[in-house]
Amino acid sequence: MKNEHLHISSYTSLGLVLACLLALTALSVIITGIHLGAFSVAAALIIASIKVVIVITFFMHMKFENLFLKLMITGVFALFTLVIIITFIDYYLR
Numbered sequence: 726m727k728n729e730h731l732h733i734s735s736y737t738s739l740g741l742v743l744a745c746l747l748a749l750t751a752l753s754v755i756i757t758g759i760h761l762g763a764f765s766v767a768a769a770l771i772i773a774s775i776k777v778v779i780v781i782t783f784f785m786h787m788k789f790e791n792l793f794l795k796l797m798i799t800g801v802f803a804l805f806t807l808v809i810i811i812t813f814i815d816y817y818l819r
Contacts, residue, residue, distance in 0.1 A: 732789045742783045749776050763817075770809060774802075 753772045761768060781787050787795065 732786050734783065734786075738783070742779060745779060746776055749779075767813070778802075 749772055753769060756765070756768050756772070781798065787798065
């Protein structure tokens with residue numbers, strides 16, 4: 726506990742993160758109105774994944790954590806991506 730650092734984010738950076746999340750939310754709403762066929766779900770998942778990375782990085786202060794924890798979270802994202810890809814491959818090959 727002696728090596729803990731206080732991580733205080735500025736209002737400007739939090740405002741930029743909020744604006745980015747709102748823009749991505751608006752983009753996902755706009756994409757639902759566009760008929761992309763089979764790529765609609767993929768586009769929604771990509772936008773949601775980007776939003777998750779932003780929330781984890783800034784609001785959960787992951788950019789200040791040690792390398793081991795960052796690697797663990799990256800591994801979870803890699804496994805999630807692999808499961809989604811395998812699901813899409815299975816769906817399209819039926």
